[in-house]
Amino acid sequence: MSECTRADVCAAAIADAFADDGEIFASPMGLLPMLGVRLAKLTANPDLVISDGESLFLAGVPPLFAKADVVEGWIPFRRVFDVVANGPRHVMMGATQVDRHGNQNISAIGDFAKPTRQLLGSRGAPGNTVNNRTSYWVPRHSPRVFVERVDVVSGVGPARAREAGPAAARFNDIHRIVSNLGVFDVRGPDDTLRLLSVHPGVTVDEVLEASGCAIHVDADTATTREPTLEELVLIREVLDPKGLRFKEVPQ
Numbered sequence: 732m733s734e735c736t737r738a739d740v741c742a743a744a745i746a747d748a749f750a751d752d753g754e755i756f757a758s759p760m761g762l763l764p765m766l767g768v769r770l771a772k773l774t775a776n777p778d779l780v781i782s783d784g785e786s787l788f789l790a791g792v793p794p795l796f797a798k799a800d801v802v803e804g805w806i807p808f809r810r811v812f813d814v815v816a817n818g819p820r821h822v823m824m825g826a827t828q829v830d831r832h833g834n835q836n837i838s839a840i841g842d843f844a845k846p847t848r849q850l851l852g853s854r855g856a857p858g859n860t861v862n863n864r865t866s867y868w869v870p871r872h873s874p875r876v877f878v879e880r881v882d883v884v885s886g887v888g889p890a891r892a893r894e895a896g897p898a899a900a901r902f903n904d905i906h907r908i909v910s911n912l913g914v915f916d917v918r919g920p921d922d923t924l925r926l927l928s929v930h931p932g933v934t935v936d937e938v939l940e941a942s943g944c945a946i947h948v949d950a951d952t953a954t955t956r957e958p959t960l961e962e963l964v965l966i967r968e969v970l971d972p973k974g975l976r977f978k979e980v981p982q
């Protein structure tokens with residue numbers, strides 16, 4: 732088995748973000764999140780409930796983008812909203828920007844009155860972040876993604892959720908931010924970004940230089956674990972034999 736790649740490390744880090752969730756609905760948005768969630772279901776958390784991202788709960792764990800062979804239930808978008816409101820869900824979204832208070836933006840770049848770039852719109856982010864455990868995946872860590880203040884708040888971080896009142900703060904749970912350089916949470920001082928681990932081969936200074944905002948660093952920062960041999964076999968031979976993950980993390 733050849734050395735593990737950064738993409739493999741990211742997949743295992745994302746799997747770890749879902750490892751302790753138990754029997755809840757995992758909603759991974761994007762390729763590496765989908766890979767990590769399926770890896771978690773095949774290893775640390777077999778109770779995780781997964782879907783094809785469109786309308787079907789899956790009983791098995793098919794490779795990325797393969798047709799589901801065993802279907803367990805019906806989960807079109809309108810029913811996803813029922814699960815969102817009810818709570819037992821962990822969503823991993825993308826983040827065009829994320830700020831040091833854990834707010835996320837997938838809506839627009841620039842001044843709100845006249846944005847320079849229109850992105851996806853906030854989509855499910857506001858409802859997700861006040862109802863469900865929410866994590867973010869950032870495939871290209873850079874100062875324009877990790878910013879002091881997001882241009883538009885799509886996903887709400889802990890401080891803003893508290894400002895909005897107890898109903899918004901009660902279930903706000905920004906769990907992990909996994910980037911191609913490291914793993915973060917929002918348990919730094921005053922609920923700000925904290926570096927939990929750097930991926931193998933990455934230094935803390937590299938992470939800080941690649942970030943446009945302050946990030947809290949504990950005295951001893953861990954190194955993100957490498958995937959086990961079992962996980963590498965699952966990633967390479969079962970879930971992503973075509974190497975689609977290298978489109979997002981080309982290492």
Ligand code: F8G
Pocket residue numbers: 758760761808809811812815822823824825826827828837840848850851853854855856859875876
């Ligand atoms: C930037 C930056 C930056 C990009 N700073 N500029 C520039 C400055 C870049 C380009 C231009 C475009 C529950 C639920 C839902 C549902 C359920 C309910 C959700 C029903 C489903 C449907 C719904 C939300 C899911 C995500 C988002 C995942 C992404 C990104 C992308 C690419 C990574 C794929 N920092 N960045 N620019 N959605 N997507 O130079 O300029 O902007 O750049 O939960 O929906 O409604 O509710 O982004 O942009 O999680 O993360 O979108 O938009 O394609 O092309 O990179 O080149 O044009 O000059 P992109 P990109 P230029 S949950």
